[in-house]
Amino acid sequence: MGTGLGAAPEVLGAYVGLSIDVSSGHDAGAGLDIGTALGAAIGVGSAVYLAGHLMSGDGAYGWSVLGSTTGTGLAAVVLSIKSTRATLVLAAALPVAGAITGYELSSHDRRARRSRGFSLVPAFGRSSVGFAGAF
Numbered sequence: 001m002g003t004g005l006g007a008a009p010e011v012l013g014a015y016v017g018l019s020i021d022v023s024s025g026h027d028a029g030a031g032l033d034i035g036t037a038l039g040a041a042i043g044v045g046s047a048v049y050l051a052g053h054l055m056s057g058d059g060a061y062g063w064s065v066l067g068s069t070t071g072t073g074l075a076a077v078v079l080s081i082k083s084t085r086a087t088l089v090l091a092a093a094l095p096v097a098g099a100i101t102g103y104e105l106s107s108h109d110r111r112a113r114r115s116r117g118f119s120l121v122p123a124f125g126r127s128s129v130g131f132a133g134a135f
Contacts, residue, residue: 005051045066048068063106119133
């Protein structure tokens with residue numbers, strides 16, 4: 001869910017950037033790159049956070065945005081080295097992967113401890129047999 005919602009603004013930004021390139025007489029240039037980067041930076045972290053929140057997650061919004069921004073930067077580095085179909089697919093996936101990683105890394109910071117209730121299990125030792133309980 002987070003991947004689908006996170007990829008939508010990235011694709012929308014790429015579409016707008018490519019439309020600007022085509023209307024100005026270029027095939028695919030800076031408009032595509034800038035549109036994709038802006039779509040990723042603005043929307044991916046927010047979409048991943050929203051999806052996680054809707055699924056009762058407890059990750060932090062700031063970490064999601066930081067992860068998507070880091071992924072966007074890595075995507076720019078990858079595309080500056082070589083721009084092929086494979087690197088474009090990788091560059092599109094990096095902001096989403098970064099946002100999900102940031103969300104998951106922050107998800108245990110605020111999680112409250114759950115009450116386990118009462119449990120009783122058999123316990124075996126070298127010289128004893130009994131029960132162990134927790135409450």
